[in-house]
Amino acid sequence: MADPAGDVNAFAVELERWRDVRGHSRAALAKAMGYDRSYVSKVLSGAERPSEAFAVHAETALRAGGALRAAFREYEARRPARPRPQAAPAVADPPAGTGGIVVDHDDAILRYDEGVYRLTQRRRLVNEGGEPISRYLIRISVDRYPGDPERSNQLYSENPLTWDEIELRAWHGRGRSTAMTWTPHHDRDAFKEVWLLFEGEQGHFPLYPGEACWIEYEYTVRDEHWGNWFQRAVRLPTRTLSVCLDFPADLAASVWGLHTSMTSQAMPFATAIKRDDDGDRHVFSWSCEDPPLHARYRLEWGFRSDTAATGPAxxxxxxxxxxxxxxxxxxxxxxxxxxxxxxxxxxxxxxxxxxxxxxxxxxxxxxxxxxxxxxxxxxxxxxxxxxxxxxxxxxxxxxxxxxxxxxxxxxxxxxxxxxxxxxxxxxxxxxxxxxxxxxxxxxxxxxxxxxxxxxxxxxxxxxxxxxxxxxxxxxxxxxxxxxxxxxxxxxxx
CATH class of the missing domain: 3.90.45.10 (Peptide deformylase)
Known part of the structure; x- marks a missing residue:
């Protein structure tokens, strides 16, 4: 929905100016900000209303010296007082082939050992549409230095995330009963999109209307590529979202969580993150029910070993x-x-x-x-x-x-x-x-x-x-x- 606040969208004009100053294409700006390209384009054209969080990310990505924050304040001051419209998502709409899917449960376990993160992602999918589902899109995105896009871009251009490092594997059914094949959709230095195909050596097994199934996939990323954070973005209707972080106890990790949406600033999780001690491991767990569509839940952590001296400096x-x-x-x-x-x-x-x-x-x-x-x-x-x-x-x-x-x-x-x-x-x-x-x-x-x-x-x-x-x-x-x-x-x- 186009914003009616005056003839000139001060923020969009200033954003376009700084994009030109830095020589970014719209796609490059979206990547630097961590937003979907189509959403950034709509904000630039004035077709969508930016959030304050969007303005902060733009300020960081373009190093505008406060100009974009000031333009956002001017833009907000000129808007007539009225209920805020539903903001556009920061991610693309589900691609063809996933329509009608509801995620009954989305569960992620991230384990860290000896410089390597291993993510195990399990989802129970329900087809509430009218057509068979034959594939499911997943995303693998890393950012070693969030908030410093220039530094991250340099890291990944020199040392990109590779398929060999990821070692992606996927399964269909409980207990990893059937291996799924997959095919790349996007392959970038710090970002991969993959179609998980409802097929394998045992043939095709589409998810038909009214049916439900578990899928599971797993990949690894070295800590030189993975920063101290893990984010879950709600891109499909989801009933339950849960996350476990599994760290060696001797790292003495501390974990906190932030919830963001397109209409609000980052806020602490509404429910606490629980820690369980399991031998030489510390396991942090968190879950929520009915997370809103397009919300983002971000867990961050620090290790005592990052700051404590383990020997002479x-x-x-x-x-x-x-x-x-x-x-x-x-x-x-x-x-x-x-x-x-x-x-x-x-x-x-x-x-x-x-x-x-x-x-x-x-x-x-x-x-x-x-x-x-x-x-x-x-x-x-x-x-x-x-x-x-x-x-x-x-x-x-x-x-x-x-x-x-x-x-x-x-x-x-x-x-x-x-x-x-x-x-x-x-x-x-x-x-x-x-x-x-x-x-x-x-x-x-x-x-x-x-x-x-x-x-x-x-x-x-x-x-x-x-x-x-x-x-x-x-x-x-x-x-x-x-x-x-x-x-x-x-x-x-």
Missing amino acids: PTAVMASLGIVQDSDPALREPARRFALPSEAEDAHRVVAELKAAAERVARAHTFGKGMGIAAPQIGVNRAAAIVRTPDGEVITLFNPRIIETAGEIDEQYEGCLSFFDVRGQVPRAHTIQVEHTSADGRTKITAFDKGVARLVAHEVDHLHGTLYTDRMREGVSPIPVEQYRGTGSRWKY
């Missing part, structure tokens, strides 16, 4: 290995250049100390992307650094400076031994030209590319009193190492 480890930490003002001083070849002996001595420090550090941590150390990081104010590439090559640099950059600029996470508790996204060029001096006094220019260029640029910065945090985009902050999922992996280009 990474920074403390590096300090114990002789790495100067960022509280030392010496890291901000430009390093003193070598006069080569007359100081070649001193230069070789410093490199020997750097290599010894690198060996100590490598025994304490895995560096899949390679590593580097600059002389100021071991308390020596001289312009020398070494870089160990992912392939094991050692690059030695005396008096280096970057004289030219070329190629694309991309952002990837970097870490620094001098503040190893965090990782930060740093924009750097794919190719750099570095002028440096050999031990015999010759001036050389060497080109470095991609991951090695990033490693070298990081160490050259150290020799000029610059830390990688100085290179990060305004408004972007490092993240705790506990949230970083790239340890041990290589650079991605």
Whole structure:
């Protein structure tokens, strides 16, 4: 239903402007917000009334600096006082082939073990329509960093959710009596839609009008893809909804729940989440009756191990290995250049100390992307650094400076031994030209590319009193190492 509030929908106009500013298509905006594309299109055209929750998601996705919230307040202030119409769903209408289905019971069990989530989903379906049902649509959607779509989009574009990881299986009937076949409907980096087919090796078994059956499906997702939340969206008429979260007791999980709809902000669950202790497991359970259509029920959790120290902090480890930490003002001083070849002996001595420090550090941590150390990081104010590439090559640099950059600029996470508790996204060029001096006094220019260029640029910065945090985009902050999922992996280009 079109909204009659004035000739101009201030929110729709502002949303369209910010969509254009960020260069998003309507589909890309919908994906970033976590809403259905058709609903976003209707809001943009003024055919549907946005909710405050929608405005908040749009603000987050488009980084509009409060402009969209202000536009929503203006839009609401201009609306005549009247009962609110039924809001449009945030998800698409059930596709052809599922019409007439009622979900008598929707039950989900999510179990976490050793970095892997396994979801077992059971539904009792009733065909209250007039036609046989031959297939049923399910969705698998992950978001490692809810509320930070830019970061999530980068994660999944570089490391997408795959069918091999999911290992989807499905069954028909109680006790997994009959295997169901399935076929992909949509295959995206962080989102899959699948048709479960009422057929298998034993032939076809359509769900006829008036009949009911249980279906069950199961899949796995690694925790590098799955954030600390699980959401149930009510897309079909449902009589009972239940969820169990099954965690190892030693993680000391705490769980809470939020209920949202298209017409209201997030509210706590109306009924409490119950915890049962079962040996070395903590099982959290919750259920409700007759959930409203298009409502979303979101369970979130935190693990004690996410915040409690389980050993020395990474920074403390590096300090114990002789790495100067960022509280030392010496890291901000430009390093003193070598006069080569007359100081070649001193230069070789410093490199020997750097290599010894690198060996100590490598025994304490895995560096899949390679590593580097600059002389100021071991308390020596001289312009020398070494870089160990992912392939094991050692690059030695005396008096280096970057004289030219070329190629694309991309952002990837970097870490620094001098503040190893965090990782930060740093924009750097794919190719750099570095002028440096050999031990015999010759001036050389060497080109470095991609991951090695990033490693070298990081160490050259150290020799000029610059830390990688100085290179990060305004408004972007490092993240705790506990949230970083790239340890041990290589650079991605």
